[in-house]
Amino acid sequence: MEGKAKPVALSKVETQRLIQPSDLNIFDTLFGGKLVSWVDEIAAIAAHRHSALRVVTLSIDELMFEAPVTKGDIITIKASVNRVFKSSMEVGVKVTQHHLDSDIEKRICRAFLTFVVIDENHEPCICPPCLPESTDELRRYENALIRRESRMRLRESLS
Numbered sequence: 001m002e003g004k005a006k007p008v009a010l011s012k013v014e015t016q017r018l019i020q021p022s023d024l025n026i027f028d029t030l031f032g033g034k035l036v037s038w039v040d041e042i043a044a045i046a047a048h049r050h051s052a053l054r055v056v057t058l059s060i061d062e063l064m065f066e067a068p069v070t071k072g073d074i075i076t077i078k079a080s081v082n083r084v085f086k087s088s089m090e091v092g093v094k095v096t097q098h099h100l101d102s103d104i105e106k107r108i109c110r111a112f113l114t115f116v117v118i119d120e121n122h123e124p125c126i127c128p129p130c131l132p133e134s135t136d137e138l139r140r141y142e143n144a145l146i147r148r149e150s151r152m153r154l155r156e157s158l159s
């Protein structure tokens, strides 16, 4: 891998959103497509913060909507790079919800996205490696490899 390893912490991004009526589906809960778009956007920011290069989304995996979100909830979306391979990297995203009238925070979504660093010809190029430092970062780093191997196995067994 080329370049000096950058601490995972450099890639961390966090944002919050107040859920508005225009964010809801016909059942008056948050429309999943909106959340997917926010997840993709914040993950792309994390991937760009890490690489400082052009990044495109290759895949969004294991995205789970674990609980409904309603009007007036505040959601917090956090993303960081889990592991860099060569041209690709995995970014993990966690979304939590809290109601305006309570301090209880609950996870409502988790996703793993793969981004590829590309050059001006849209060809994959080498991404700088990342350096996990905390216990959680090391755990995510190890798990990212397991997920990548599982994706590759699935791809091979289906082709």
Ligand SMILES: CC(C)(COP(=O)(O)OP(=O)(O)OC[C@H]1O[C@@H](n2cnc3c(N)ncnc32)[C@H](O)[C@@H]1OP(=O)(O)O)[C@@H](O)C(=O)NCCC(=O)NCCS
Pocket: 056, 057, 058, 059, 084, 085, 086, 087, 088, 089, 114, 116, 118, 122, 123, 124, 148, 151, 152, 155
């Ligand atoms: C991303 C893109 C440039 C990759 O091109 P490609 O010819 O498939 O490139 P490669 O085969 O060299 O793969 C690139 C990386 O993706 C990885 N990859 C490919 N398929 C994968 C899969 N199923 N799971 C995990 N990683 C995968 C490869 O291992 C490689 O990573 P590495 O260099 O770290 O080992 C191309 O697929 C593309 O342009 N996709 C559209 C992206 C886009 O527009 N996204 C916006 C949303 S529409």
